[in-house]
Amino acid sequence: MSKTILTVDDSVSIRQMVSFTLKGAGYNVVQAADGEEGLAVAKANSIGLVITDQNMPKMDGLSLVRALRALPAYTRTPILLLTTESSDQMKAQGKAAGATGWLVKPFDPTKLLEVVRRCIG
Amino acid sequence: MPVSESMKGHSGGRFTVVGVLGVAAVSSALLIGLPGLDALTVALTGFGLIAIVVLAGLAFGSRAAAQSEAPSSFEVAEPSVGRVAGDATMQTAEELREQLNRARDELQQVQHMMVDAVGSLARSFEDIADQARSQAQATADGSPGQLSYQQFAEEISGILRTLVDSIVNGGQRSNDMIERMDTMRGQIADVNRILIEIEAIASQTNLLALNAAIEAARAGDAGRGFAVVADEVRALSSRTQTFSSEIRQRSSEIEQAVGRAMQSTSEMAERDRTLALDSNAHLDSMLAKMSALEQQRSLDEALEAERIQSQVARTVDAAAVAMQFQDIANQLLTHVHKRVAAGQQAAGLLDQLGRELAAAVADDSAESRDRLNRTVSQLSAALAQARAQTQNCPVASQTASMATGSVDLF
Numbered sequence: 001m002s003k004t005i006l007t008v009d010d011s012v013s014i015r016q017m018v019s020f021t022l023k024g025a026g027y028n029v030v031q032a033a034d035g036e037e038g039l040a041v042a043k044a045n046s047i048g049l050v051i052t053d054q055n056m057p058k059m060d061g062l063s064l065v066r067a068l069r070a071l072p073a074y075t076r077t078p079i080l081l082l083t084t085e086s087s088d089q090m091k092a093q094g095k096a097a098g099a100t101g102w103l104v105k106p107f108d109p110t111k112l113l114e115v116v117r118r119c120i121g
Numbered sequence: 122m123p124v125s126e127s128m129k130g131h132s133g134g135r136f137t138v139v140g141v142l143g144v145a146a147v148s149s150a151l152l153i154g155l156p157g158l159d160a161l162t163v164a165l166t167g168f169g170l171i172a173i174v175v176l177a178g179l180a181f182g183s184r185a186a187a188q189s190e191a192p193s194s195f196e197v198a199e200p201s202v203g204r205v206a207g208d209a210t211m212q213t214a215e216e217l218r219e220q221l222n223r224a225r226d227e228l229q230q231v232q233h234m235m236v237d238a239v240g241s242l243a244r245s246f247e248d249i250a251d252q253a254r255s256q257a258q259a260t261a262d263g264s265p266g267q268l269s270y271q272q273f274a275e276e277i278s279g280i281l282r283t284l285v286d287s288i289v290n291g292g293q294r295s296n297d298m299i300e301r302m303d304t305m306r307g308q309i310a311d312v313n314r315i316l317i318e319i320e321a322i323a324s325q326t327n328l329l330a331l332n333a334a335i336e337a338a339r340a341g342d343a344g345r346g347f348a349v350v351a352d353e354v355r356a357l358s359s360r361t362q363t364f365s366s367e368i369r370q371r372s373s374e375i376e377q378a379v380g381r382a383m384q385s386t387s388e389m390a391e392r393d394r395t396l397a398l399d400s401n402a403h404l405d406s407m408l409a410k411m412s413a414l415e416q417q418r419s420l421d422e423a424l425e426a427e428r429i430q431s432q433v434a435r436t437v438d439a440a441a442v443a444m445q446f447q448d449i450a451n452q453l454l455t456h457v458h459k460r461v462a463a464g465q466q467a468a469g470l471l472d473q474l475g476r477e478l479a480a481a482v483a484d485d486s487a488e489s490r491d492r493l494n495r496t497v498s499q500l501s502a503a504l505a506q507a508r509a510q511t512q513n514c515p516v517a518s519q520t521a522s523m524a525t526g527s528v529d530l531f
Binding site: 009011012013014016017020021024054055083084085086087091094095099100101102103104105106107108109110111115118 | 236239240243244246247250254437438441442443444445446447448449451452515516517523525526527528529530531
């Protein structure tokens with residue numbers, strides 16, 4: 001019943017906190033340290049929701065969103081950006097790339113769970 | 122801005138100084154581009170640049186100049202002072218570069234330390250939070266102590282009920298006994314009635330014997346033998362009378378004893394009955410009180426468990442938010458890295474500028490001036506590039522606390 005959520009962030013502590021929060025609510029969580037790894041994980045697994053950072057080595061969050069949207073399996077999967085970037089310009093880029101939502105760090109675990117529930121139940 | 126303080130009236134000739142403009146560009150570009158967070162870089166860059174500007178001002182006596190008008194010629198007055206300024210610029214640039222190198226190394230050190238520390242901190246936090254969660258859950262589900270308390274109450278109540286029941290049964294048995302004793306009394310009365318019959322027979326026999334004796338006396342000698350028999354019959358009748366009265370006396374004693382036993386048993390049964398009724402009532406009210414207390418206690422316990430659980434949840438949430446500081450601080454530090462690199466590049470160009478300034482002041486050749494001009498424009502370009510590269514900080518400048526960020530759903 002519980003869907004698998006992919007958290008992509010080059011910061012270990014953010015990955016840990018996202019996993020901790022979501023696992024506590026009963027979700028399966030898989031991790032990736034940058035966009036490239038995230039894309040590979042998403043291709044190899046059936047992911048119900050992606051939560052990605054923006055600024056990462058190799059491939060950034062917006063590029064990951066575009067790459068995922070190009071895959072037939074991920075045209076409708078919710079993708080959330082979780083980043084320190086908070087400018088309207090960046091958010092507009094996120095929306096244009098096909099992201100589902102934009103969360104500015106640090107995240108409140110309760111709010112994150114609310115958003116996740118709204119996206120995938 | 123130190124550069125705007127003109128040093129008019131200095132002994133040297135009038136110069137329109139390209140070098141000073143370059144320095145002004147360096148300082149304004151770097152100082153304006155730096156937000157308050159990078160205090161280190163500001164201090165280092167500011168320190169070096171102010172020194173350069175003051176030295177340059179001393180050397181040439183500048184006019185307050187706008188960046189747009191870029192003068193292209195200068196006249197030589199005191200080459201030695203120019204050389205001094207050039208050397209000082211180089212030294213400052215060298216010092217600046219050294220400071221920035223160290224700052225870069227130290228920044229890296231801080232970043233590594235933070236990654237290490239927060240990694241293990243987060244793991245410990247997860248363990249503690251998991252334990253707190255499961256503990257709060259266990260309290261909410263009901264502790265084993267509560268179960269045994271319930272059992273204890275039930276067992277005590279069971280034992281007391283058995284006792285009361287046995288008292289009630291005892292009373293019932295006493296009543297049975299009283300009934301049986303009553304029957305016994307009736308049987309004693311029957312015996313007494315039989316005794317009356319026996320006594321009547323004895324009395325009749327006595328009378329018959331008396332008559333027989335009279336008849337024997339009238340018969341004279343012929344009736345003498347019969348008179349003896351009549352006497353024996355009278356004696357038998359008399360013994361019967363005696364036995365009968367003894368039996369009556371014993372029977373009466375038995376009747377009295379049974380009566381006393383009935384009395385005691387009846388009193389005992391009454392006492393037991395009252396005790397049983399009282400105990401039952403008492404037990405009922407005690408159990409009702411205990412049950413009310415127990416209900417209140419489990420209600421209190423449930424409320425307390427709920428309170429603990431929500432407190433744990435709040436604390437865990439707050440810690441999970443705070444734990445994210447490493448990522449945000451790390452991004453800021455990475456950005457400070459970029460600024461330090463820009464500072465290092467600027468320091469390199471300043472060094473070059475110092476050299477060429479000294480050379481230009483020394484020979485005042487067109488060639489030197491061109492070189493100097495080229496370096497100045499190179500410097501401006503490099504500064505503009507550095508500024509553009511460091512302009513977009515990944516962390517908004519108003520993020521000074523760990524208040525949680527906004528959520529936008531498209």
